[in-house]
Amino acid sequence: MTLASTTLTHDDHIEAIEAYHGLGWTDGLPVIPPTPEAVEAMLVAGGVDGSEVLGTVPTRQVTVTAEKAGVNAVMAGCLPEHFPVVLAAVRALLQPLANPHSTTATLAGSSHAVIVNGPARDRLGIFGGQACLGPGFRANASIGRALRLVIRNVLRTVPGGLDRATFSSPLRYSFCFAENEQFSDWTPLHVQLGYQRDDSVVTVQSVMRLLPFIEFATEPEGIVESLSDIARTNGMGRDEFVGDARSVVVLIGQEHQLRMLDSGWTKEAVQAALWEQMTQPTRGKIDKQLVLAHPANVLVVAAGGPGLAESCVITPHLSAPTHERVVFP
8 A cells, every 4th residue: 555645764663752742743642653554554444545535624725635544543542443433533523514624723722522323332442431531441532532633733733823722622632432322222313313223423523611510400300400501601602604503412421311211201302301491592691592493403412420410511612513424344
């Protein structure tokens, strides 16, 4: 296989890693040197030629090829079997509704959540249970990091350059997790989005705020009320660019999900209740309406483990959630 990238030669891995730090190719942490053999293994595992175009960012005159994604996947610590998910995540990020220029250059320092559904979760060990948003899971960490390194090294989102964030966010190191589909019979996110249950799908959502909340109410109505209240402290106006596609992601923790299941609430019932309360007119300075066209714009994702009665709201930055099917060759 012929690669288009320039090959640099170093005496050993340590020298290579230090050189990459000096060239600004890392996120501040050490990376795996992307040898031609390692990049070729990624492309084979993804079933793609290195020249295949995954998408573009016209405002930056940037074209992202599979080879460039493969280089950054190696650097991020991905195994070759992870690469089909990385490819899907990059393709989703580069869809127009994902607004890849604005969401990576914003002063607000938005990040990107990578949500994985379908058989790829178990096949690759992408975790959606206890502590799934934190460290300790190789697939979660490396896949999310691969997308961020593509954003840095290919989209040129570097602090002092196109990354103009005032503070930025630790979520920009990596933010990837799976929906906890096996916990209940709730309709998985990818099925709600129109895919088959046995499809593997990646959904990418820009992240303006990750808002956790704790609510010990035993009835679903109390949980929904508190969840809507925390979302309304942030609010969300209409975005003419994405129009009716604008959405909010809600991670329902296991303890809250148990209370909802005990009361017979489906995921669709949760979406409808949240939408009704989130879209009520603004009632004050710290109570702001979320402009959402339909209950389906509340993307409910089951995740997390037992213990604290906690869930999270993910509000977007000037984009809509985008999704791609994962293709395993």
